[in-house]
Each structure stands twice: as C-alpha cells, then as structure tokens.
Amino acid sequence: MSQTIDNAPYTAFHRRLALACSGGPLLDGYILSIVGVALIGMRPDLGLSTAQVSLIGAAALVGMFVGGALFGVLTDKIGREVMYTADLLVMVACSVLSFWVDSVWAIAVLRFVLGMAVAADYPIATSLLAEWLPAKHRGRLLGQQIVAWYAGSVLAYVVGYLFLELAGPGSWRWMLASSTVLCVVFLVIRRGSPESPRWLAANGRVGDAVRVVEKHLGVRVDGRELMPDPAERARRSSGLRLLMTPPYRRRTLFCGLFFLCQVGPLFAMLTFGPQILSSFGMPGGTVMETLGTGLISLVFLLGCYPALRLVDTKGRRPVIVWSFALMTVPLALLGVWPTAPAAVALTALCAYAFLCGGPNVLDWTYPNELFPTEIRATAVGVATSVSRIGAAVGTYLLPLSLTGLGTGPTMLIAAGTTALGLLVCVLWAEETRGTALGAAPVAGRTGTAKTSAVPAQRVPQTARG
Structure with missing residues (x-):
C-alpha cells in the first residue's frame, strides 16, 4: 500500500482532492x-464589556479544543468519508443562526459549535489527503492547506472592510452569516471524494481499497500488499492511549506544543489585530485598523510560499527551528519598544507574519507524517486541540493584557511563548522529508526512512473504472 x-x-485527482480538503482551513481562517471585524459593530450594539469581547473571541477556539480531540478519534473509528460532509453542514447551520443572535451567550454558544465543526475538519481532511498523496508531493500539498487558512483570513478582512464601507458597523450580523456561502461552495466541491484506501485496508476492507486505488490512481495493486500486519491491528486497538506510549509520546508532545506556541500569539493577533494596531497609534479609526490587520493576514499568506519550497528542499527540521528563532525577534522588539510609531509596529508585525510561514506549513504535515494510519486522525485532532488551548488563552487574555498590563508586556509575553516553541523544536523536531507515510511512525525508527523507488504499475485506460 505504502509503495503503491x-x-x-x-x-488531476490529487489536485481536486487538495482543493476539496482546503475547505476546512479556509473556513477556519474566515x-x-x-x-x-464584526466586533467593531457588535460591541456598541450589544454593550459588550472587555471580558465579553474576550469570551466571544475565544469561544470558537475552545470549541476547537473539544472538537479536535473528540472527532479525531471518531474519524479513525468510522472513517474519513463519513465525517467529510457532516462537519460542513453544522457550519452552515451555525452561520445562518448567527444572523439572528441577540445576546452574548447565544453568540458564544454558536461560536463554540462552529469551532468544534472546524476542528473536526482538520483530522478528517488532512488525514484523507495525506493518505492519498505521493511522497514527494506530500509536504508541499499538506503545507498548502495552511495557505487556504490565510486566504480565508484575508478574505474575511476584505469582506469585513466592504461591509464597513458599504453598510457601516451595524452590518456585523451579515458578516457573521457570510461564511454560509463558503460552506455551501465546499459542500459542492467535496461531492464524490473517495474514502482513504489506507483506512479501508486497515479496517479489513481490502477489496474496497484495491478498487478505490485502481479507480482514482489508475494503478493496479495486489490485495495482499494492502493487508494490515499484526502490529497495525494492535495499534488500531490501542487508539488514543497509543499516543502517550514510546515512541509516540514525544511526537505527540512535540506536535501539540510547537503548534500551541505558534498559534497562541498568532490567533490573538488576527482576532484583535485592529486593537493591537490601535495601541501603537494606528490612525484613521476602525477602517484603517481593519485594513492594517488585513495586510498582516496577507503577509502571513505570502510567507507560506517560500516555506513550502524550503520544507522539501532543506527539510522539515531546519525550517521549523530557524522560523521560530527569527519569529521571536520582531515580537521582542515591540516588547522593549512599546511606544514605536505605528509604521514601525506594522512593519514588525508583518515581519513576524512572514516568518511564521515555516511552522504554518508544518502544522499538519508533521502529525500526518509522524503517526500511522490507525491513529493519524487522532494525532492530528489531539495536536489541534492542544494548539487551541494556547490560541484560546491568548485570544481571551490579549484584550485584558493590553488594558491591564500595556502593549510592551503583552508583546514580551508573545515573544516568550514563541521562544518556548523554539526550545521544543530544537529538542524534539524530527526530519520526515521523503519518508514513506507508513514507515516514519514504526518504533525504533527516526523518521528518515526513504520511500521505495519501485514504480507503480499503471492500469490500462480501459480498466480504470
């Protein structure tokens, strides 16, 4: 199976599948x-306090913490395909209902459920994609999923800006409901996406796995090659518990902790970007602050492109270590210079955003490459959940920190969190470039095994089904 x-x-099948799988990250970013942006109008309309603003900002992230762990396990149990559409239907329902919310708690509950649905999509879609991709394209295409996240974030600020300009801050209900359109688009794109052949084989459905490989890849595969070995069956029965046993314990901690240290400052910055820029004296009111945050989101997106090339040419480990080291610098600069002019602050934040490209493209590449099929979605879900602890705490505390501690200490806390991520990567980051998807997680291996050079056997055009 792995060699085939x-x-x-x-x-073109891989390209279509990558596009379909990008829906979850894009919707998450959006x-x-x-x-x-919606909080600009929501705050005066509903008379929100700083604590209530923090609650709304963090609610989706808390939902992602719950949903990542829960649905990652469920995806490994019942399959990727079953969950692939259900999570988008939940997003549609919550987005539509957001238009009629009239209380803080109603908004918080809907954001919580939205977060659960978004987190469910990460282990579903990234595991499905990883289990179909050829090894030499896997790092790039898994990394491109985070590009979709930032594309969604940039789109959100563009849409928010247009609503502010054309309808004013009172259009915040339309902003919250606007994600419905994207959900429907990806529901259509995902129609017909197949189940993972690796999951089918691991669950005893070898005949189905053979047929789906021949249909979508056009290669003939021997059913005996797909049969899971006894070790794989044992891993499947262990489930979540296996993540905390050697050699997976360190890998589980690494994936969760570097993800946490990355997205804690990042999500807080994107959620409350206008407020951060305002603390540095960004002129022009809410519209300029929104445009400034949109620019930072665009730079986050641009930073992913050189990183996508580097992870396949230089390797996963050097990219993530150097990225964390350099990301610390602009945050520390703003921490020791809290009175920096708005232009300097915007430049420093854009530099941080660009340098985030390395960890960004490895957020889902690492957990998908370090764990076997039987617990891959579980591992992605757990890593996502752990990361959202940092994201939720950072998002909840940032407005309170800016008000209570000031801009300088807030930026220094962000720099310290990023430095902790650097330490985790220096100690635990493995090199998985070119590793066969089924080989890296085996006990006693270091994640450096290369894929076999044995070519797959093409199926004649008339036999492809």
Whole structure:
C-alpha cells in the first residue's frame, strides 16, 4: 500500500482532492478572522464589556479544543468519508443562526459549535489527503492547506472592510452569516471524494481499497500488499492511549506544543489585530485598523510560499527551528519598544507574519507524517486541540493584557511563548522529508526512512473504472 500510493504519479485527482480538503482551513481562517471585524459593530450594539469581547473571541477556539480531540478519534473509528460532509453542514447551520443572535451567550454558544465543526475538519481532511498523496508531493500539498487558512483570513478582512464601507458597523450580523456561502461552495466541491484506501485496508476492507486505488490512481495493486500486519491491528486497538506510549509520546508532545506556541500569539493577533494596531497609534479609526490587520493576514499568506519550497528542499527540521528563532525577534522588539510609531509596529508585525510561514506549513504535515494510519486522525485532532488551548488563552487574555498590563508586556509575553516553541523544536523536531507515510511512525525508527523507488504499475485506460 505504502509503495503503491507513495510512488504513484501525481494527477488531476490529487489536485481536486487538495482543493476539496482546503475547505476546512479556509473556513477556519474566515470564521476566526471575520469576528474581529464584526466586533467593531457588535460591541456598541450589544454593550459588550472587555471580558465579553474576550469570551466571544475565544469561544470558537475552545470549541476547537473539544472538537479536535473528540472527532479525531471518531474519524479513525468510522472513517474519513463519513465525517467529510457532516462537519460542513453544522457550519452552515451555525452561520445562518448567527444572523439572528441577540445576546452574548447565544453568540458564544454558536461560536463554540462552529469551532468544534472546524476542528473536526482538520483530522478528517488532512488525514484523507495525506493518505492519498505521493511522497514527494506530500509536504508541499499538506503545507498548502495552511495557505487556504490565510486566504480565508484575508478574505474575511476584505469582506469585513466592504461591509464597513458599504453598510457601516451595524452590518456585523451579515458578516457573521457570510461564511454560509463558503460552506455551501465546499459542500459542492467535496461531492464524490473517495474514502482513504489506507483506512479501508486497515479496517479489513481490502477489496474496497484495491478498487478505490485502481479507480482514482489508475494503478493496479495486489490485495495482499494492502493487508494490515499484526502490529497495525494492535495499534488500531490501542487508539488514543497509543499516543502517550514510546515512541509516540514525544511526537505527540512535540506536535501539540510547537503548534500551541505558534498559534497562541498568532490567533490573538488576527482576532484583535485592529486593537493591537490601535495601541501603537494606528490612525484613521476602525477602517484603517481593519485594513492594517488585513495586510498582516496577507503577509502571513505570502510567507507560506517560500516555506513550502524550503520544507522539501532543506527539510522539515531546519525550517521549523530557524522560523521560530527569527519569529521571536520582531515580537521582542515591540516588547522593549512599546511606544514605536505605528509604521514601525506594522512593519514588525508583518515581519513576524512572514516568518511564521515555516511552522504554518508544518502544522499538519508533521502529525500526518509522524503517526500511522490507525491513529493519524487522532494525532492530528489531539495536536489541534492542544494548539487551541494556547490560541484560546491568548485570544481571551490579549484584550485584558493590553488594558491591564500595556502593549510592551503583552508583546514580551508573545515573544516568550514563541521562544518556548523554539526550545521544543530544537529538542524534539524530527526530519520526515521523503519518508514513506507508513514507515516514519514504526518504533525504533527516526523518521528518515526513504520511500521505495519501485514504480507503480499503471492500469490500462480501459480498466480504470
């Protein structure tokens, strides 16, 4: 199985699947960012306190903490395909209901459920994609999923800006409901996406796995190659408990902690970007602050592109270590210079955003490459959940910190969190570039095993089904 898929030709099928799987990250970026603009009108309309603003900002992230762990396990149990559409239907319902909210708690509950649905999509979609991709394209295409996240974030600020300009701050209900359109678009795109052949084989459905590989990859595979070995069956029965046993314990902690240290400052910045820029004296009122935050989101997106190339040419470990080291510098600068002019602050935050590209493209690459099929979605879900602890805490505390501690200490806390991420990567980051998807997680291996060079056997055009 591993050799057949890892060495299969890269085709239009892979491109379509990558596009379909990008829906979850894109919606996550949009849903988490649009609320930052919506709060401009929501705060005076509903008379929100600082604590209530923090609650609304963090609610979706708390939901992601719950949803990541819960649905990652469920996805490994019942399959990727079953969950692939259900989570989008939940997002549609919550987005529509957001238009009629009239209380803080109603908004918080809907944001919490939205967060659960978004977090469910990460282990579903990234595991499905990883289990179909050829090895030499896996790092790039998994990394591109985070590009979709920032595309969603940039789109949210563009849409929010247009609503502010055309309808004023009172249009915040339309902003919250606007994610419905994106959900429907990806529901259509995802129609017909197949189940993972690796999951099918691991669950005893070898015949189905053979047929789906031949249909979508055009390669003939021997059913005996797909049969899971006894070790794989044992791993499947262990489930979540296996993540905390050697050699997976360190990998589980690494994936969760570097993700946490990355997104804690990042999500707080994107959710409350206008407020951060205002603390540095950004002129022009709410519209200029929104445009400034949109620019930072765009730079986050641009920073992913050189990182996508580097993870495949230089390797995963050097990219993530150097990225964390350099990301600390602009945050520390703003921490020791809290009176910096708005232009300097915006430049420093854009530099931080660009340097985040390395960890960004490895957020889902690492957990998908470090764990076997039987617990892959569980591992992605757990990493997502752990990361959202940092994101929720950072998002909840940032407005309170800016008000209570000031800009300088707030930026120094963000720099310290990023430095902790650097330490985690220096100690625990492994190199998984070119590793066969089924080989890296085996006990006693270091994640450096290369994929076999045995070519896949093409199926004649008339036999592809």
